[in-house]
Amino acid sequence: MKKQLLVVDDDPDILKVLKANFELYGFDAVTAANWAEAHDILNNQLPDIIILDLMLPDSDGIQICRLLKDQYPRIPIIMLTAKDSVFDKVMGFESGADDYIVKPFETLELIARIRACLKRTMPVDSTIVINNLEVNFSAHTVKVKGKEIELTPKEYELLHLFITNRGEVISRQFIRKKIWRESEIYSWSRVIDVHIQHLRHKIEKNPSEPEYILTVSGAGYKFRQ
Amino acid sequence: MKKQLLVVDDDPDILKVLKANFELYGFDAVTAANWAEAHDILNNQLPDIIILDLMLPDSDGIQICRLLKDQYPRIPIIMLTAKDSVFDKVMGFESGADDYIVKPFETLELIARIRACLKRTMPVDSTIVINNLEVNFSAHTVKVKGKEIELTPKEYELLHLFITNRGEVISRQFIRKKIWRESEIYSWSRVIDVHIQHLRHKIEKNPSEPEYILTVSGAGYKFRQ
DNA sequence: TAATTTGTGTAAAGATTCGGTAAAAGTGTT
DNA sequence: AACACTTTTACCGAATCTTTACACAAATTA
Numbered sequence: 001m002k003k004q005l006l007v008v009d010d011d012p013d014i015l016k017v018l019k020a021n022f023e024l025y026g027f028d029a030v031t032a033a034n035w036a037e038a039h040d041i042l043n044n045q046l047p048d049i050i051i052l053d054l055m056l057p058d059s060d061g062i063q064i065c066r067l068l069k070d071q072y073p074r075i076p077i078i079m080l081t082a083k084d085s086v087f088d089k090v091m092g093f094e095s096g097a098d099d100y101i102v103k104p105f106e107t108l109e110l111i112a113r114i115r116a117c118l119k120r121t122m123p124v125d126s127t128i129v130i131n132n133l134e135v136n137f138s139a140h141t142v143k144v145k146g147k148e149i150e151l152t153p154k155e156y157e158l159l160h161l162f163i164t165n166r167g168e169v170i171s172r173q174f175i176r177k178k179i180w181r182e183s184e185i186y187s188w189s190r191v192i193d194v195h196i197q198h199l200r201h202k203i204e205k206n207p208s209e210p211e212y213i214l215t216v217s218g219a220g221y222k223f224r225q
Numbered sequence: 226m227k228k229q230l231l232v233v234d235d236d237p238d239i240l241k242v243l244k245a246n247f248e249l250y251g252f253d254a255v256t257a258a259n260w261a262e263a264h265d266i267l268n269n270q271l272p273d274i275i276i277l278d279l280m281l282p283d284s285d286g287i288q289i290c291r292l293l294k295d296q297y298p299r300i301p302i303i304m305l306t307a308k309d310s311v312f313d314k315v316m317g318f319e320s321g322a323d324d325y326i327v328k329p330f331e332t333l334e335l336i337a338r339i340r341a342c343l344k345r346t347m348p349v350d351s352t353i354v355i356n357n358l359e360v361n362f363s364a365h366t367v368k369v370k371g372k373e374i375e376l377t378p379k380e381y382e383l384l385h386l387f388i389t390n391r392g393e394v395i396s397r398q399f400i401r402k403k404i405w406r407e408s409e410i411y412s413w414s415r416v417i418d419v420h421i422q423h424l425r426h427k428i429e430k431n432p433s434e435p436e437y438i439l440t441v442s443g444a445g446y447k448f449r450q
Numbered sequence: 451t452a453a454t455t456t457g458t459g460t461a462a463a464g465a466t467t468c469g470g471t472a473a474a475a476g477t478g479t480t
Numbered sequence: 481a482a483c484a485c486t487t488t489t490a491c492c493g494a495a496t497c498t499t500t501a502c503a504c505a506a507a508t509t510a
Contacts, residue, residue: 097341
């Protein structure tokens, strides 16, 4: 699964070069030229990481970073800036940045740092065992009681999302942003529930009394610890 | 709880300065002058993070990093080195480093990067404990005397509101604005009281003599400090 | 002091919403 | 066309919310 980056920079040339490079290295890059655009994007989809230029035309980068960390605490942020003083760096980190890169920078270093960042947030590529459930994300296989089962793409994405956020409540809103991204779904649509149902039938012993995918009334779903 | 750093560097002067600085900033720093010493320390205790100089006298830093990541994959590593080429940086990250800092560096920046690294690796357990009550807002769970209880959405929202405004008197007016928002409720409605009652039955030992949700006659309710 | 008003606690009934579910319809691929 | 997968639709029952009615205590008034 391609990791999605949100790149926010006001210089269209830099944006173009970065986007091209990121895609060359296997990322899915979404770009925004200012805070307003970035905000719009975040309303419909949640990237895996944000690359944030500090010199945006319509707002103060440090404030934006605080705001982002407040609203989306799990998304790592890499700051890109021309300011290289220790003071600025410390400010950047204190406003919640996960890394801070001074311009001009080498694309390869940026890529390496993005990977390092993502590695931290999305751990373990080996097999995860939860009770009777075995999931191997690198091999893309799911076993129930040692027996391999087949999941459709959507079901697999759902399971992936659940396991990477195990123990936390996941709202339908969050699921929609992460899995359906910009594609349109009516707010009243029951698609998510239907896929949950399918997934439950495949992994739960008794789908009406689920032990893995628990529903949290009024909030969403939660994968058991 | 102080975070423990393991600092590995062959220059005793740098080691001394770093240790003093780290302790000034509230870390517990353990030092090693070479790989052998570091290895000994790791046999007895696991630090929260490793600061690794790449130019050790008795071994190759990149190899060490790989070895460390293999044996202690959860401990983040920050590389410290004089090599500033992109090639070296990428090598560093590929061998598993979580951050890479080029010498000479500012101590404040190093501190900021250590903090950023720790923040990413150590997910904070956001459980709030009040007497016999344990609430975890990210897991959306409430425990009374260690036993998990189920709350309906409205009950949960109420509890959330109370805990985030703990110790303050909360008027019904305020509750209505915060929880019922735009939905219309008659001003004489007793909904709020009814939900309070339900909540009390679930979290109070003796609902008629509440110890958490206290009634402030004529004003509203107050959650105990 | 007695009567009245006000504020809150509480049980139970009625109303509404939400989530589970089956089946049909839509979409795209081979 | 057959197939696999996704999405919509419609319905049901249970969970949840709201109203209602009354009880009771404290405060206020006569």
